[in-house]
Amino acid sequence: MDLTLENVTCGYGSRAILSDFCATIQAGQVFCLLGPNGIGKTTLFKSILGLLPFLAGRALCGGRDLSSIGRAARARIMGYVPQSQFTPFAFSVLDVVLMGRTAHMGFLGRPGRADFAASEAALARLGIENLRDRHFTELSGGEKQLALVARALCQEPTFLMMDEPTSNLDFGNQVKVLKIIRDLANQGLGVVMTTHFPDHVFQCGDQAALLTHANSQRVGPLAEVLTSENLTEAYGVPVSVLKWPDSRLDFTICRPNFA
Numbered sequence: 001m002d003l004t005l006e007n008v009t010c011g012y013g014s015r016a017i018l019s020d021f022c023a024t025i026q027a028g029q030v031f032c033l034l035g036p037n038g039i040g041k042t043t044l045f046k047s048i049l050g051l052l053p054f055l056a057g058r059a060l061c062g063g064r065d066l067s068s069i070g071r072a073a074r075a076r077i078m079g080y081v082p083q084s085q086f087t088p089f090a091f092s093v094l095d096v097v098l099m100g101r102t103a104h105m106g107f108l109g110r111p112g113r114a115d116f117a118a119s120e121a122a123l124a125r126l127g128i129e130n131l132r133d134r135h136f137t138e139l140s141g142g143e144k145q146l147a148l149v150a151r152a153l154c155q156e157p158t159f160l161m162m163d164e165p166t167s168n169l170d171f172g173n174q175v176k177v178l179k180i181i182r183d184l185a186n187q188g189l190g191v192v193m194t195t196h197f198p199d200h201v202f203q204c205g206d207q208a209a210l211l212t213h214a215n216s217q218r219v220g221p222l223a224e225v226l227t228s229e230n231l232t233e234a235y236g237v238p239v240s241v242l243k244w245p246d247s248r249l250d251f252t253i254c255r256p257n258f259a
Contacts, residue, residue: 001027001062001158003048003078003190008057010040010047016055017043023209023219027158027190030181032201034194034226035211035234041194042083045163048192050074061158075103079152081145081162090135093147097122100154122150126180142173149180159190166200178204198226198241198254210234226254 003025011017018040025031033041046052048059050071059066061077069077079100100122101115123129128146131139136147145165152160165181166174182204185191195201201208201222208226209219212234218225231239231254238257244250 001190003159003192004060005048006057006060008044008047008059009055010043010052011055012043012052014055018211019215020057021209021217023207025159025190025192025207028185028188029206030185030191030193030204032193032195032205032208033211034196034198034201034208036213036236039211039213041211042163045080045161045192045194049078049080049161072103075155075157077157078159078161079155079157081148081152081160081165083164083167090137093128093131093134093136093139093150094119094123096136096147097150097154100151103155118154118156119150122153125153126150140173142169142176145169145173145177146180149177153184157189159192160184162191162193164194164196166195166197174200198231198239201226202252202254222252 005021005023007020007022009016009019009021021044023031033044035041043052047054048066050066054067066074097119098111098115101111101118104115105111120129123132126146126149128143128150131143131147136144139147149160149165162181165177169177178200181191181193185204185206205222207220208222209217210225210230211217218230226241228239228241231241240255240257241252242255243252
């Protein structure tokens with residue numbers, strides 16, 4: 001199954017933030033959105049999720065127009081992991097993860113045995129069963145992020161939408177989250193993520209879209225999109241993209257060029 005964006009324009013009211021964006025995102029791949037602040041990455045996410053209407057264009061999943069699908073059905077297709085989550089009540093981690101099952105319950109439905117089993121399975125899938133009975137409000141930033149990923153997985157989606165999943169995490173937790181993203185894609189889940197770090201894209205991405213304030217959009221394989229020239233244009237600072245010379249260690253890094 002694929003998620004196709006056909007010439008979508010999104011924004012607020014009549015003001016377009018992002019115009020004529022096109023992409024095809026495959027299940028089993030990690031698709032990364034990059035670009036400066038205010039370029040429309042989060043706005044695009046909200047439109048795909050149905051939280052904002054498209055000003056033009058359409059989004060298709062498996063050939064079906066998402067605008068014709070109700071919110072509960074859409075939630076069974078796409079799970080959402082926000083940048084951060086404020087929880088005023090001391091819910092347990094299991095309760096937070098269980099909230100992802102609302103997409104599978106009827107109006108005023110109550111979680112049943114299958115819902116609890118799916119929640120436990122999501123925790124086990126991420127290796128955080130030990131957090132099950134902890135209060136969400138007492139978790140570290142990395143632990144909260146993993147709990148939110150588990151909540152989204154509990155929806156049993158085809159695609160996972162992740163808005164800056166490594167923001168505010170220390171280096172170790174960034175690495176853990178990136179590895180989980182790569183593992184989930186290898187297991188057949190489609191992942192769409194926004195990030196400010198080209199190096200993170202090189203570590204776990206398959207395809208990328210680079211957006212600029214000039215409304216130019218480059219979409220495709222990493223080697224074609226994340227070049228020194230394109231990144232310099234997008235961010236307004238000189239950047240070099242370097243491939244590690246030792247063929248046994250196949251990785252690429254992005255390095256700013258200080259004057």
